[in-house]
Structure formats: structure tokens, C-alpha cells
Ligand SMILES: Nc1ncnc2c1ncn2[C@@H]1O[C@H](COP(=O)(O)OP(=O)(O)O)[C@@H](O)[C@H]1O
């Protein structure tokens with residue numbers, strides 16, 4: 001058994017390698033960092049003999065997984081940003097997040113060009129790809145923003161608003177964070193589209209993708225089968241697709257390229 005692991009800043013996600021190939025829409029299992037031992041037990045039970053791991057940075061849980069694999073003679077392979085197949089427009093490629101790289105690889109395999117990968121996790125990242133990677137944006141994610149607000153002001157409750165404006169603290173924070181972030185993402189895509197004179201297919205992933213999508217447009221279809229639905233907004237957002245497994249799909253592309261000797 002070959003296991004794929006995505007270590008994000010908030011959660012660790014796991015998917016057996018075969019699941020990506022056989023059923024790309026199957027959801028991953030996600031755990032918080034302090035539950036890494038539950039994942040290790042699961043890997044042991046599944047007789048995992050090989051692990052491919054994408055880790056956004058050198059997190060203690062990544063080291064824990066590396067140590068466990070070494071101790072049990074399990075082959076562990078770390079995904080690296082490699083410009084051979086997909087070049088990222090970064091001054092220093094080694095700064096570029098491996099999760100962003102895998103998101104681009106997966107989206108490129110489907111759309112080839114003119115897409116924007118939006119990953120709504122601990123951070124919200126936007127990566128624009130025309131004929132090549134153009135560059136990106138990073139901003140604090142929804143959960144991160146809520147934690148900051150709580151730390152600075154003590155305000156922690158959040159509720160989805162039923163209107164544009166909130167009428168109590170929780171719905172006002174909901175209006176600001178859920179709707180506000182979606183507008184920020186939409187306006188950023190619109191600005192880049194206008195500046196580059198091209199439109200971008202939007203591919204959404206990450207723990208908060210549904211919230212971003214919900215307020216980004218009223219006409220978004222959650223991707224279960226890879227299907228998309230038209231969702232035009234100001235003529236700029238051509239299509240929005242939610243891909244919960246985008247990083248894993250990117251790992252699948254990455255591994256295929258390795259097998260073919262491209263990476
Ligand atoms: N069950 C959950 N546990 C924790 N966070 C969740 C959960 N469901 C959705 N979220 C949201 O997803 C965000 C983390 O998204 P994720 O894609 O896992 O991030 P990362 O890749 O940075 O670990 C959290 O900040 C939170 O807002």
C-alpha cells in the first residue's frame with residue numbers, strides 16, 4: 001500500500017494512492033497535528049510500505065512521520081518543487097510552497113492554461129496561470145483570521161450571515177470574514193484578469209473552499225465528479241470548480257511524471 005500525505009499548517013490529510021487514480025472525488029481523511037499518532041496507527045494497520053509526503057514546511061509532525069517511516073523501513077518520498085514539468089514564476093523557487101506547486105500541477109493537467117488556483121486553508125493562496133505561471137498572492141485564511149481577531153479582541157463567535165450585513169456580533173463577523181474574503185478573492189481575480197487581459201478558470205481547494213465558493217458566486221457546483229458549472233461574474237470568473245483533493249491529484253501527476261522520468 002502506498003499512502004499520500006499532505007501536511008498543511010492546520011491539518012494533515014491522508015489518502016491511499018490508489019484512491020486518487022480510481023476515484024479522484026473520494027474525500028481524504030483529515031486530522032489535526034496533535035492526532036498524528038492516530039494516522040501512524042492507521043498507516044501501520046493498512047500495511048503501508050511507501051509514503052509520499054508534501055509538507056508546506058519543516059513542521060514537527062513531518063519529522064515525526066519521517067522518523068516513524070525510517071524506524072519501520074518504510075520508503076518515504078518528499079515532494080519537491082521541480083521546474084522541469086511546471087516552472088513557477090518565483091525569484092527563488094525554493095521559497096514556493098509545495099502545496100501550491102501540486103495545486104498548479106493538478107489544475108494544469110485539466111485546464112492546460114488560463115486558470116487560477118485558490119487554496120483556502122491556513123492561508124488563502126491565489127496562483128494565476130496563463131500560458132505559464134504568472135505569480136500569486138498569499139493572505140491569512142478564514143480560521144487564521146478568526147484566531148487573530150479572537151486574540152486581539154476576544155471576539156470568537158462566527159455565524160454565516162443571512163444578509164449582506166450582520167445584526168449581531170457573530171453574523172457581523174460572518175459577513176466580514178466569509179463574504180469579505182470571497183469579495184477579496186473575486187476582486188483580485190477580476191483585477192488580474194483586467195491587467196493581463198485574459199480570464200481564468202477558478203479551481204478552489206482547501207478546508208474553507210465551500211465558504212469562499214458560496215459567496216464568490218451563487219452558481220457554483222461542488223465538484224464531486226470533476227463537473228463544472230458556468231458561474232460568470234462581471235464576465236471575469238468564467239468557471240469555478242471545487243476540488244477537495246487537488247493537492248492529492250497534483251501528487252498523482254507528480255508521481256506519474258517521476259515514473260516517466262520527467263521529474
Ligand atoms: N474539521 C475541520 N477542522 C479544522 N479546520 C477546518 C475543518 N473544516 C474546515 N476547516 C477550516 O479549514 C481550514 C484549514 O484548511 P486546510 O486546507 O486543512 O489547511 P492547511 O492545508 O493549511 O492545513 C481551517 O482554518 C478552518 O477554517
Ligand SMILES: CC(C)(COP(=O)(O)O)[C@@H](O)C(=O)NCCC(=O)O
Pocket residue numbers: 008009010056057095096097098099100119120121122123124125138141
Ligand atoms: C502559503 C502557505 C503558508 C499556504 O499553506 P497552507 O495554508 O496550505 O497550510 C504555504 O504554501 C507556504 O508556506 N508557502 C511558502 C511561501 C510561498 O509559497 O511563497
